Amino acid sequence: MNSGIITIGFGEAEGENRVLEATQKALKKLSLQSSISNIERILLNITASKVPSLREAFSVVSHIVKDTTKDHSDVLPSVTELSGLGEKLRVTIIVTKKNKDSI
Known part of the structure; x- marks a missing residue:
């Protein structure tokens, strides 16, 4: 049986540094x-009121997540x-x- 662990984190911010703060x-x-x-996949969603700012923000958020996890995990953006x-x-x-027990 395959089993694993799913963890969810969320953040919200506004202002000049909102991308960094929310991340x-x-x-x-x-x-x-x-x-x-030991992360396999990162599902990443960015929600904002304007799409152009989201496109700009995604690259920053993606790099921060990759650098923080220090894994070669897949990042699936939305x-x-x-x-x-x-x-x-x-x-x-x-x-x-x-899950460590499933390995």
Whole structure:
């Protein structure tokens, strides 16, 4: 039987450094739940009210996640436009990894 662990972290911020702040909040919540190591996949969603800012933000967020996890995990991105957010930006990170007992 294949089993694994899924951990979710999310962050929201606004202002000039909203991309960095939202990402750091999401990563902090991830690390509080479990170790950020042995990750197989990273599902990354960025939600904001304007798509152009999302495209710019994704490359930054992607690099931060890759650098923080120090793994060769797959990053699967998604972008959501939500007009009601105003200047806020949300980052949701879902990581999957193998359960040590299943190896």
